[in-house]
Amino acid sequence: MFxxxxxxxxxxxxECDVCVIGAGxxxxxxxxxxxxxxxxxxxxxxxxxxxxxxxxxxxxxTVRDPSQHSWADRFRxxxxxxxxxxxxxxxxxxxAIDFEARPYVPHSGWPFGxxxxxxxxxxxxxxxxxxxxxxxAATALPDRPASLLPGLASEAVTGTTIERFSRPTxxxxxxxRRLAAAPAVRVLLDAHCIGLAGAANGAxxxxxxxxxxxxxxxxxxxRTYVVAAGGLETAxxxxxxxxxxxxxxxxASPWLGRGYMGHLNGTVGAIRFAVPPERIxxxxxxxxxxxxxxxxxxxxxxxxxxxxxxxxxxxxHHPPIADPxxxxxxxxxxxxxxxxxxxxxxxxxxxxxxxxxxxxHLRNVATRPLVLxxxxxxxxxxxxxxPRRLPSVARFSPTGRYSIEFHAEQSPDxxxxxxxxxxxxxxxxxxxxxxxxxxxxxxxxxxxxxxxxQRELAAAGLGVLELDRDGMDAAIRADGAVGGHHLGAxxxxxxxxxxxxxxxGRLFGIANGYVASAAVLPTxxxxxxxxxxxxLAIRLADHLRQRAHATRLSARPVRLETRPRRxxxxx
Ligand SMILES: Cc1cc2nc3c(=O)[nH]c(=O)nc-3n(C[C@H](O)[C@H](O)[C@H](O)COP(=O)(O)OP(=O)(O)OC[C@H]3O[C@@H](n4cnc5c(N)ncnc54)[C@H](O)[C@@H]3O)c2cc1C
Numbered sequence: 001m002f003x004x005x006x007x008x009x010x011x012x013x014x015e016c017d018v019c020v021i022g023a024g025x026x027x028x029x030x031x032x033x034x035x036x037x038x039x040x041x042x043x044x045x046x047x048x049x050x051x052x053x054x055x056x057x058x059x060x061x062t063v064r065d066p067s068q069h070s071w072a073d074r075f076r077x078x079x080x081x082x083x084x085x086x087x088x089x090x091x092x093x094x095x096a097i098d099f100e101a102r103p104y105v106p107h108s109g110w111p112f113g114x115x116x117x118x119x120x121x122x123x124x125x126x127x128x129x130x131x132x133x134x135x136x137a138a139t140a141l142p143d144r145p146a147s148l149l150p151g152l153a154s155e156a157v158t159g160t161t162i163e164r165f166s167r168p169t170x171x172x173x174x175x176x177r178r179l180a181a182a183p184a185v186r187v188l189l190d191a192h193c194i195g196l197a198g199a200a201n202g203a204x205x206x207x208x209x210x211x212x213x214x215x216x217x218x219x220x221x222x223r224t225y226v227v228a229a230g231g232l233e234t235a236x237x238x239x240x241x242x243x244x245x246x247x248x249x250x251x252a253s254p255w256l257g258r259g260y261m262g263h264l265n266g267t268v269g270a271i272r273f274a275v276p277p278e279r280i281x282x283x284x285x286x287x288x289x290x291x292x293x294x295x296x297x298x299x300x301x302x303x304x305x306x307x308x309x310x311x312x313x314x315x316x317h318h319p320p321i322a323d324p325x326x327x328x329x330x331x332x333x334x335x336x337x338x339x340x341x342x343x344x345x346x347x348x349x350x351x352x353x354x355x356x357x358x359x360x361h362l363r364n365v366a367t368r369p370l371v372l373x374x375x376x377x378x379x380x381x382x383x384x385x386x387p388r389r390l391p392s393v394a395r396f397s398p399t400g401r402y403s404i405e406f407h408a409e410q411s412p413d414x415x416x417x418x419x420x421x422x423x424x425x426x427x428x429x430x431x432x433x434x435x436x437x438x439x440x441x442x443x444x445x446x447x448x449x450x451x452x453x454q455r456e457l458a459a460a461g462l463g464v465l466e467l468d469r470d471g472m473d474a475a476i477r478a479d480g481a482v483g484g485h486h487l488g489a490x491x492x493x494x495x496x497x498x499x500x501x502x503x504x505g506r507l508f509g510i511a512n513g514y515v516a517s518a519a520v521l522p523t524x525x526x527x528x529x530x531x532x533x534x535x536l537a538i539r540l541a542d543h544l545r546q547r548a549h550a551t552r553l554s555a556r557p558v559r560l561e562t563r564p565r566r567x568x569x570x571x
Pocket of ligand 1: 025045075076081083088193228230231237485517
């Protein structure tokens with residue numbers, strides 16, 4: 001059932017078995033998984049169904065280096081459904097190597113391996129609506145060539161792994177009907193959690209104080225709490241609870257707020273393939289179950305170990321868009337409207353403007369208007385008129401020339417951190433200070449991964465990758481952190497000296513406090529986080545159900561109704 005928190009009496013206390021703080025991918029997945037059980041659940045949604053400025057303002061904070069990290073209130077949504085209202089939907093599982101303790105990656109190693117998550121990935125695929133959880137082209141795209149590049153038989157770089165794309169699913173919309181019908185679930189819209197009050201000398205959470213813009217205050221008291229407020233806000237809530245003057249929480253780890261990571265991402269270098277352009281499979285393809293997929297070039301686990309590299313992958317990207325010599329009217333049109341595009345997607349289009357560039361782009365558009373018109377009609381159709389959205393523009397290059405985009409792991413570094421500042425929001429919560437840092441080893445690893453790719457392509461006679469060696473460091477750092485990937489500040493580990501939550505997501509030192517968020521990811525992988533966040537959330541829900549079952553209640557697992565698997569997506 002859905003309730004407007006403004007209708008709750010000022011000063012009231014609501015009671016339940018499980019209190020979930022946050023209504024994004026993680027929080028709503030847990031609430032839905034528990035919906036069929038005997039556990040009563042309250043979800044504190046931190047906003048309503050629409051984005052509103054006053055809610056979003058609660059996400060404000062200070063960023064130490066705004067040239068490297070986006071503003072604190074951007075790339076996350078304070079509302080029911082959370083950031084899945086605007087996410088891109090790219091789903092990739094973590095690789096087995098991401099879970100290993102690697103000698104060349106300080107603070108790496110999970111308390112469990114990829115095999116532990118495997119069954120949860122299968123269930124996460126249903127929530128993310130990505131069809132069968134197959135991430136290898138041979139099985140996912142059986143009637144198509146196996147590799148991005150024909151003839152690439154390298155042991156160091158493979159072109160056979162794929163990304164699968166969600167619709168992209170808005171978790172709020174996906175689960176609303178089911179949660180509304182669940183008698184034991186209450187979703188409190190427009191309720192903001194403003195702390196976690198400790199009990200038993202801070203070794204347990206007593207209640208979650210909440211505020212509304214009515215204005216009013218009330219509390220939620222539960223047996224168990226799950227903080228699922230997103231990668232930044234989860235850390236903020238926990239840090240505020242630990243330093244509260246009254247009833248502080250005794251979170252027993254020096255890592256809280258530390259080890260904050262994103263991904264390194266950007267476009268560096270250009271490649272001219274030596275194979276016929278039409279044999280290169282770098283664009284979007286549709287799987288037999290109707291899901292957009294895309295291949296990439298991945299540095300294999302063996303090569304990562306051999307060369308001491310962080311997990312890295314490459315995608316084919318348009319020729320440099322800002323340079324009109326590509327003569328593509330579509331790319332020129334994209335360049336001309338780039339200021340209208342969300343920063344996350346426009347940042348690779350940025351470049352110094354000159355009148356000459358501008359005239360070149362206008363000429364490209366004016367000389368081939370039919371190409372542009374045909375593209376426009378097709379793009380509008382695939383992007384906005386179909387149940388599944390074409391994820392992005394991926395132009396085929398008739399010359400076989402592409403830029404190379406990288407998406408790379410950032411290593412955990414305690415110096416990269418989130419802190420609480422002196423400023424407070426309108427409910428009195430201390431604002432966040434984001435001090436995101438990139439270690440030199442991370443930049444060096446990307447540069448060496450590019451050099452490896454260059455060698456492998458040359459050795460196989462497949463193409464020439466042009467790199468400006470002197471400008472590599474600056475080019476790798478140019479775009480800064482990927483907006484929306486907020487990882488690691490509440491890291492998962494086997495002991496409080498190494499992390500903040502245990503293998504199930506329970507806060508070390510707190511008997512009844514759990515975390516479900518990208519904040520628990522102790523390493524960042526090359527993979528986007530949400531698929532793994534959802535898998536971990538399902539795993540946590542199972543754990544909570546089993547605990548409840550062991551103690552007093554019967555708790556059945558639920559099944560998510562899936563929509564028809566085959567959908568009309570144009571090939
Ligand atoms: C532009 C963009 C594109 C992206 N594309 C991808 C992609 O392609 N693939 C991918 O894997 N990831 C992508 N992401 C990241 C993805 O959106 C997040 O990983 C995902 O939404 C995280 O889920 P979450 O539930 O942890 O947090 P969120 O979805 O952010 O949800 C947090 C919830 O907590 C609530 N909340 C916060 N504070 C409080 C409080 N104090 N009290 C009560 N409630 C609170 C919020 O209102 C919200 O409901 C993208 C992000 C952006 C911005």
